[in-house]
Amino acid sequence: MIGVIVINKPKNISSSKVVVKIKKLLNEKKVGHLGTLDPLASGVLPVCIGKATRLFDYFLKKRKTYIAQFSFGTQTDTLDLEGKVEKICEYIPTRKELCDAINDNFLGKIMQLPPDYSSKKINGQRAYDLARKGEEIKLSPKEIEIFDFKILQQKDEKTFEFEITCSSGTYIRSLARDLASSVKTCATMSNLIRTKSGDFCLENSLEFNNLTREQIEEKLFPLEAILKEFKKIEVNEEQLRFLRNGTRIDIFWAKSDDNDICVLCNKIVVGIGKIVDYKLKIETYFI
Numbered sequence: 001m002i003g004v005i006v007i008n009k010p011k012n013i014s015s016s017k018v019v020v021k022i023k024k025l026l027n028e029k030k031v032g033h034l035g036t037l038d039p040l041a042s043g044v045l046p047v048c049i050g051k052a053t054r055l056f057d058y059f060l061k062k063r064k065t066y067i068a069q070f071s072f073g074t075q076t077d078t079l080d081l082e083g084k085v086e087k088i089c090e091y092i093p094t095r096k097e098l099c100d101a102i103n104d105n106f107l108g109k110i111m112q113l114p115p116d117y118s119s120k121k122i123n124g125q126r127a128y129d130l131a132r133k134g135e136e137i138k139l140s141p142k143e144i145e146i147f148d149f150k151i152l153q154q155k156d157e158k159t160f161e162f163e164i165t166c167s168s169g170t171y172i173r174s175l176a177r178d179l180a181s182s183v184k185t186c187a188t189m190s191n192l193i194r195t196k197s198g199d200f201c202l203e204n205s206l207e208f209n210n211l212t213r214e215q216i217e218e219k220l221f222p223l224e225a226i227l228k229e230f231k232k233i234e235v236n237e238e239q240l241r242f243l244r245n246g247t248r249i250d251i252f253w254a255k256s257d258d259n260d261i262c263v264l265c266n267k268i269v270v271g272i273g274k275i276v277d278y279k280l281k282i283e284t285y286f287i
Helices: 015-026 050-059 095-105 127-132 172-182 213-219 237-244
Strands: 003-009 031-033 042-049 064-072 074-076 085-088 108-112 142-154 159-166 187-197 231-235 257-265 268-276 279-285
Touching: 003 015, 003 050, 003 213, 015 031, 015 042, 015 213, 031 050, 042 050, 050 279, 064 172, 095 142, 095 172, 108 172, 159 172, 172 187, 231 237, 237 257, 237 268, 237 279, 257 279
Parallel strands: 042 187, 074 187, 231 257
Antiparallel strands: 003 042, 031 042, 064 159, 064 187, 074 085, 108 142, 142 159, 257 268, 268 279
């Protein structure tokens, strides 16, 4: 079995636990997710099956969309409800203040400091492991991109709900911290739902708790569907043999240099390659 399924991960379940369950259901060793979703978050978790796990690097930079709730007036050490309160602020911003702050400072490419409680590595150790030991954390800001950031509603006196579309690698918890700081208060992320990851969305996801092998087989996205936006080149069986032996083949009619080419043989996806100096090379095989 080769392809991707989309799981609607519930709260309080780790992404790795989802992978373990699918491995058992399918009796398949090669299963992996396309980007961790924190245990306290729910929503879209794409999971690759079989040789589709080789797609990870190609989908690493896909944009994500979230529905997030930020509760203003308190901030925890983890920036979510799992941590201990370390800051309290009386001031609760208005909707207009938040909108103005978002438009002025949180759209486009920005630098973001990851949370201390994150999976970032410092000298080979996870930041959250160091934080739990009470050791000093020195993380560096990283460039991210916010494509859309809007207020959906005010849930209660202190809590606002936002829809955020951002680049991979964005920490929504850090957005809560930084947005609050920009309006002279503090905040904690109180809820998070990922509604979209690349082209995968909640509408075509499977519920985790009652997941069955039959559902996976029925809802599996084949390679052809996953790579539908990639440029495509059809090769014959003789050309495929050359490619598999490490020999590049001439593709004079294509661009001299082009990446992420979906290569097919007999209309079946066999790999992803690139063209350099009008010669095709397959870098990732699915057969």
